[in-house]
Amino acid sequence: MPLTTERPPLPSEDRRWRIVNGTMRKHGYSRNALIETLHTVQSSFGYLDEPSIRFVARSLRVPLSQAYGVATFYHFFSLKPPGKHTCTVCLGTACYIRGSDKLVVEAEKRLHIHPGETTPDGEVSLATVRCVGDCGRAPVVLFDGELSAQMEPARLTARLDAWRKP
Amino acid sequence: MNVEELQQIAAAVEGERAQYEYEVNVCMGTSCLAQHSDRIREAIEKEAAGCGKKCRARRTGCMGPCAAGPMVLVEPAGIRYGHVLETDAKEIAESLGRKPVARLDPQLGSYFEGQHFRVLENVGHIDPENVEEYIARGGYEALVKALTEMTPAQVIEQIAKSGLRGRGGGGYPTGLKWDTVAKVKGAQKYVICNGDEGDPGAFMDRSVLESDPQRVIEGMAIAAYAIGATKGYIYVRAEYPLAVQRLTVAIQQARRRGFLGNGICETTFSFDVDIRLGAGAFVCGEETALIASIEGKRGTPRPRPPYPAVSGLWGAPTLINNVETFANVAPVIRKGGEWFASMGTARSKGTKVFALTGKIERTGLVEVPMGMTLRQIIFGIGGGVPDGHKFKAVQTGGPSGGCLPEEHLDLSISYDALITAGSMMGSGGMIVMDDTSCMVSVARFFMEFCMTESCGKCVPCRAGTVQMYELLTKICQGEATRRDLEKLEELCEVVGATSLCGLGQTAPNPVLSTLRYFRHEYLAHIDEKRCPAGVCEIGDARRLAHDAARTEVHA
Secondary structure, eight states: OOOSSSOOSSSSSSSHHHHHHHHHTTTTGGGGGHHHHHHHHHHSSSSSOOOHHHHHHHHHHHHHHHHHHEEEEEEOOOOOOOEEEEEEEESSSHHHHHTTHHHHHHHHHHHOTTTOOOOTTTTTEEEEOOOOGGGGSSSSSETTEEEEEEEOOOHHHHHHHHHHOO | OOHHHHHHHHHHHHHHHOOSSEEEEEOHHHHHHHHTTHHHHHHHHHHHHHHTEEEEEEEEEOSOOOGGGEEEEETTTTEEEEEEOOGGGGHHHHHEEEEEGGGGOOOOOTTTTTTOOOOTTTTTSTTTTOOHHHTTTTTHHHHEEEEEOOOOHHHHHHHHHTOOOOOTTTTOOOHHHHHHHHHHHOOEEEEEEEOOOOOOTTOHHHHHHHOOHHHHHHHHHHHHHHHHHOEEEEEEEOOOOOHHHHHHHHHHHHHHSSBBSSSSGGGSSSBBEEOOOOOOOOGGSSSSHHHHTTSSSOOOOSSSOOOOOTOOGGGGGEEEHHHHHHHHHHHHHOOEEEHHHSEEEEEEEEEEEEEESSSSSSOOEEEEETTBBBBIIIIIIIOOOOOOOOOOEEEEGGGGSSEEEEEGGGOBOOOOHHHHOOOOOOEEEEEEEETTTTHHHHHHHHHHHHHHHOOOOSSSHHHHHHHHHHHHHHHTOOOHHHHHHHHHHHHHHHHHHHHOOOOOOHTTHHHHHHHHHHHHHHHHHHSSSSOOOOOSTHHHHHHHHHHHHHHHHTT
16 A cells, blocks of 8 residues: 555445545545445445455555455444345354344245355345344344344245245 | 423423323234234224214333233223123223223233333333324433533533443443543544344334334433534344334434434434444454444454544444434433432433343343342243243343353343353343253253354454354254363353354354353263253154254255
């Protein structure tokens, strides 16, 4: 990386880069804004890839190693593109006591993938999360970010099947 | 802003309210909103207008009994409805001023008996995105009082007198913490609100931030005045999008009304707050890790001292308190420290909010005076264990806490009593388990959590949690010996004594407490190769299930 104080140009014409740039501008291109900026990248593009981490690191004058370290340290950031749909099973304690581990097994069987993976056709990603805070109605599953509570294995597979129908 | 202006705003809110005969409050916390309570609100408003009733339907925060949601509260009659659907709107609108709709009774029984609302006093009564409604219920009176009538030292004195202790779990005296930061010299000081509610199975902070965000901001502003800070950060989990949205609105409104910004309430005091998003790391609940995260770095803790009070955010003196602690501040200033200390036990004052979940009849958010017994909470408020099952244990304190058995049900809730019994207060998660839960599996669940959440900085935690997890797995699979159990106990001691931060130091707690009270379950797995609760698949059953899962996953 050349030693320069100049900020790099936007990686492409994609309007989403302007949103990312907006977040950095709001924080005065301060190094502290690294996590905030990566949040914006992920919410705009769905995940963090190498060019985006490089762009953010250069713009904020943060060492690439630090940017990569942060991107991999926090569970919320994903370095892989998500599928068209995402099924997220909550594995908080209340959900676990009410059988969310069985829901994960059920989803694994249905999709033939493990949590953190996406089906080969790119349709569905399976993920787990540590508590979304709707413990009163455990177990909870998020379908594309939308909460479904008091989930049962049969209802879970029905929802997954509905996504995979052509 | 002064007292007269606050009174004018309150009068305007009351005047607006007086135009309506009925007020239908619809819960829009995460849980009820996920069941489209926003559409229910619209439908009720439309139907009420349709039948000529002077009624307004309002958005409010979490009303507590989440499992009975979506919840609706009809005022002034004080009628609660549960499991409301959009199609019930007409019936609810028509029943206004008449007999309540019997079939929508949420069957809450004694849910509200013995509860005492201080932190949650506005919850369910105000629109969280309307600062004027907060003011009408006494909001910002405390800030005005502190700024115009009290010196910073007097503010700290009242907080110390109240006996308020940190609600994040540690229970450090809040007054002492404030006093320490106030006495440290520094041109720039910071106030941080810890809303990184990482304890799985707890949602008190989420509910407070979603339902009454102004109260937390007011508490932070008072703290900033007391210690001499000008800048604050609220660190919230990214998993709580609604809390983030409500806080964003609340901060904008507080700025517009002049409770944040330069020259607050016509004084020379300036203070502003920003939100910082967490990114899914449990260890960031630890104060030094949280500070690293706000600085945009990996959230790893560092050795203390120096404590954040001396060297915190960017090396400046920093005060960190939990959401619920800040939510307790305004009433202490308004009514005095002695009023606050009049409730609770000798060394634990005030109330505590708990998230009551697990195998329990009535789950939800509850606030009880310190000193109430576990039995009163679980069997009185919560209604006991459902479906004819038997109570086995209650887990408090999350991955840092422990499981208490039936013999401890008459324990009075306080910081010290819970620690003596082998658990801890924690942030307020209270998870009830019945006879279908295997305590070894539960200990393994928490160890798996600590293992994945360990930041990797210090060896005892990074390596120790993995070893303990593997030993617990061995026990669950019926392949462990007595020697393995000894090894597990040794490791508990080493990891607890030598880890760098709270995560590692308390990681053995779930194992230690289950070993203390449910040792027979461990021994049944080891000696008899049997899981008393029938959860663990041991021997042939395990092999069969394992093979089946493998073929199916990779088919």
